[in-house]
Amino acid sequence: MKRRITTFLLAVCMTVSLLAVPAGAASGATVTFSDIGDRSTAMAVESLRLLGVLDGYGDGTFRPGTVLNRAQFCKMAVYAMNGSSELSRYRTVTIFPDVKPSHWAAAYINMAAKGKDIISGYADGRFHPDRTVTVGQAVTILMRMLGYKDEDIGGIWPDSYMAEAATVGLTEGVSTNGSAGLTRAQAARLFLNLLRTPTKEGGTTFASTLGQTVQGVLLSSDTEGGEGRLRLSTGTYTLTEGKASNGMLNGMKGTLIVDSKSGRALTFVPEDLGSSKTVVLASAKATEMTDTSGNTYTVKSDTQVFQNGEASSWGEAYTWLNAGTSVTLYLDAAGNVDYVFVGGGGNATSAVIVYEKGSTAGFASLAGGATGYTIYKNGVRASSGDMRKYDVATYSAVTNSIRVSDTRITGYYEDCSPNPSEPSKITVLGHEFNVLPSAMQTVSKFRPGDQITLLLTEDNQVAGAVEATGTTASGNAIGIAEVSSGSATVNLLCGIQVKGSVKLSASDVERLNGQLVRVSSSKKDGLSLTRLTGGVSGDLDVENGKLGSRELAENVIIFQNDGSGLTAISLSQITEAKVPSSQITYAGTDWADRVKVIVLNSVTGSGYIFGRAHYTANYDEEGNRVGNAQLSVEYGEGKTTATFETGYVVRNGDIVGITIVTAGNTQRIGSLIYPDELRNVPNAAWSGKGAVTVNGRTYTVPASLPCYNRETREWVTLTEARAYADSATLYVHQGVVRFLEVG
Incomplete structure (x- = not known):
């Protein structure tokens, strides 16, 4: 026999806790909760908090495990329907004898019952507002909000409603025990699912019933004039009065709900993506990226990339991504890269500067009371003992992590805006930096024309400034230089580009172009470049991760000079077990040596x-x-380089390797080498097409290996070469077969 379906709604009547208020915020203050450790729950809570459906307690907690009652859930549902403006007409109505007009939730309960027809009382005619709401009851109400009725569901209640809810995705991540009490955390997940779920009529989600919807990626959250703003890839929107995002949703793809009457953003609903992963970039190519741990990720050329508030495609952006850049990959349910967010997860709005070694003072308040956060320094997991004077810490709510940076820029103070006393922008090394409100006190001590050292956050905002001399905060900006005789552009490893004039001889241009340099400035619009050489000495032990006696950093950045400039590679790409010190032109250390x-x-x-x-x-x-x-150099059928003038002496037919350097509109040979020659290698030495073993050593064989038949003077395939002769001459370099000859 079909049980009578009891439906109801409840809501939260709580004091809003305004924590972690950034400088410049007035009524629009950000809120974080100290007792939410689960990221999925935290995102749901933030989305529903902005909508006004739920909030926290005055002590800064959310109390996710607390069970809700019927009246509380009723209030939540009314706000989820954006129905608060209609409450006044239901305040004096009495529908249930135990919910008099004097009851705090009377308007919400009456509106849900009479105005929206999504609840009813018990068999005794009462509502029992203080009773615990069960999961089954809550799900039934939300299904009614989606347009479902008893006759659409059928079966035994609440099992029938629970089964249908699971089919449409409403109960994902929530207990399937319909008789269990509903907790605050479960309610947050249910309501977020509700916003994503299509209505019974289909075609639109419940979110679209609340206002206009805008699809995009949430790039950043901030406040301006005391009002919270959300910046999407499609535009910037002001939140409802008194609301400001805590940044938890930054970097997510989703749906912005805009109130049709006021034009203000009600909330942002993140998509239910598979997962995200923040890595430190080692190298980027047209179809893939490699992190500093050697992991490779396939990225399609049309994959969206969001960097510095701008949207582009991977095909457009990858050449501008420097080694050492923090990149967040958002993966779909199949594990494929859905889109890329450059940075650690949202723009910083406040920062803490470390003034004593090992100190984490201010980190807890920076996190707004959140617990269980992880510390990362320059993209690597760190501890309090890794903190050094003048390090800069910010908080990422997206990943619940403290992000520490030791990037410092030293140079000539060129310009500022709007004025030196209250600078919001400052120009050094030809680059305009954003100045955080908390940094104005230290930056305002300087004037254009001074030498200054800027202390930067992970996303390259100014967190503070100190004297350029007489402190331990000397500049450490290094990058790859692109130079001519009169100007230079340097792509810094921290992810920004600086420009300026230089006076260089032709030999200096050749020496510096495409190389790793340290950059500073002593005059307006000018750069000083120093090529980095030397540093730590010793052989590179690839297998054991050491250079000399020193350990390699987890996020070590490795460049190889291929004759035409530097190319970033990962440790896993080095085929030799050891690289001799003679092959190492520079090795620098981090804070931990x-x-x-x-x-x-x-x-x-x-x-x-x-x-x-x-x-x-x-x-x-x-x-x-x-x-x-x-x-x-001829390297295949119809494949020959241009002819270059050269001082090298070789013989016709020698097997050589050359690099080609481009300088302006001209090209030349950068370097020439002779690969090692291995004669009379039998066909039996091959292990398939990808490897060959000679004298106990196995060499890698690339799929594009050039093969030449000396007798027929023809280019052939590897299969044809093996069929023609029982042995071959191999030419190898750095553990890889580069050329093969038979005949």
Whole structure:
């Protein structure tokens, strides 16, 4: 027999807790809760808090495990329907004898029962507002809000409603025990699911019934003039009065709900994506990225990328992403990269500067009372003992982590806006930096024309400023230089680009272009560049992760000089077990004396073109060689480099590797090497097409290996070469076979 379905709604009558108020905020203050450790729950709570459906207690807690009563859930449902403006007409109505007009929830209960027809009382005619609301009762009410009626469901209550709710996705992440009491955390998840769920009529989600909807990625949250704002990839929207986001939803793709009458944003509903992962970038290519742990992620060229508030595609953005950049990958349910968010998870709005080694003073207040946060320094898991003077800490609500940066920029104070006493922007090294409100006190001590050291957050905002000399906060900005005789652009490893004029000779341009440099400035619009060489000495032990006696940092950044400049590689791409110190041009350390940056000569060979030399020397009438020779390299059927003048001496037919350097509109040979020659390697030494073992050592074989038949003077495939002869001559470099000859 079908049980009578009892439906009802309840809500929260609580004091709003305004915590972690950023500078400049008035009524629009951000709120975080100290007792929510689960990120999914925290995101649900934040989305529903902005909508006004729920809130926390005056002591800064949310109390996620507290069970709700009927009256409380009723109030929640009314706000979820955006029905608060209609409450006045239901305040003096008496529908249930135990809910008189004097009851605090009378208007909500009456409106839900009479105005929205989504609840009814018990068999005794009463509502019993103080009784615990069960999961089954709550689900029934929300299904009614979606347009379902008893005749649509049928079966035994509440099982029938629970089953249908599961089918449409309403109960995802919530207990399936319909008779259990509903907790505050479960209510948050249910209401977030409600906003995402299509109504019974289909075609639109419940969110679209509350106002206009805008799809996009939430890039940042801030306050302006005391009012909270949400900046989407599609535009910037002001929140309802008195509301401001805590940043928990930054970086998420989802739906913004805009009130049709006021034009203000009601809330942001994040999509239920598979997962997210924040990594430190080692290298980026057209179809993939590699993190500093050697993990590779396939990224389609049209995958969306969001950086510095701008949207682009991976195909457009990847060449601008520097090694060492913090990148958040948002993965879909299948584990594929859905979109990329550059940065640790939202723009910082406040920061704490560390003034004593090992100190975490101010971190707890920075997190707004949130507990269980993780500390990361320069993208790597850290502890309090890793903190150093002038480090800068910010809080990411997206990942519940304290993000610590030790990036410092030293240079000439060029300009500011609006004025030196209250600067919101400051220009140093030709780059305009955003100044956090909390940094104005220290930055205002300086004036244009001064030498200054800026202390930067992880997202390159100014958290403070100190004297450029006489402190321990000297600049540490390094990056890859692009130079000419009169100007330079440096892509810093911290993720920003600086520009300025330089005065360089032709030899200096050749020495610095494409190389790792330290940058500073002593005059307006000018840059000073110093190429980084030396540093830590010793061989690089790839297998054991050491350089000399020092450990490699977890996020070590490795560059190889392929003759035309520096290319970022991961440790896993180095085929040699050890790289001798003679191949290391620079190695620098981090705060813990671990090796953080390494510059190598080419160790993967990827920058070289290997092939057969075509060489012509010039001679005078007496047979003396004069001037430069001409050299080109043939490396496949119809594949030959341009012919270059060169001072190198080679023989026609020699197997060589060359790099090609581009300077302006001209090209030249950067370097030339002879790969190691292994003669008479039998076919039996091969382990399939990908590897060959000679004298106990196994060499990697690339799929694009150039193969040449000397007798027929033809380019052939590897299969054809093996069929033609029982043995071959291999030319190897850095553990990889680069060229093969038979005949």
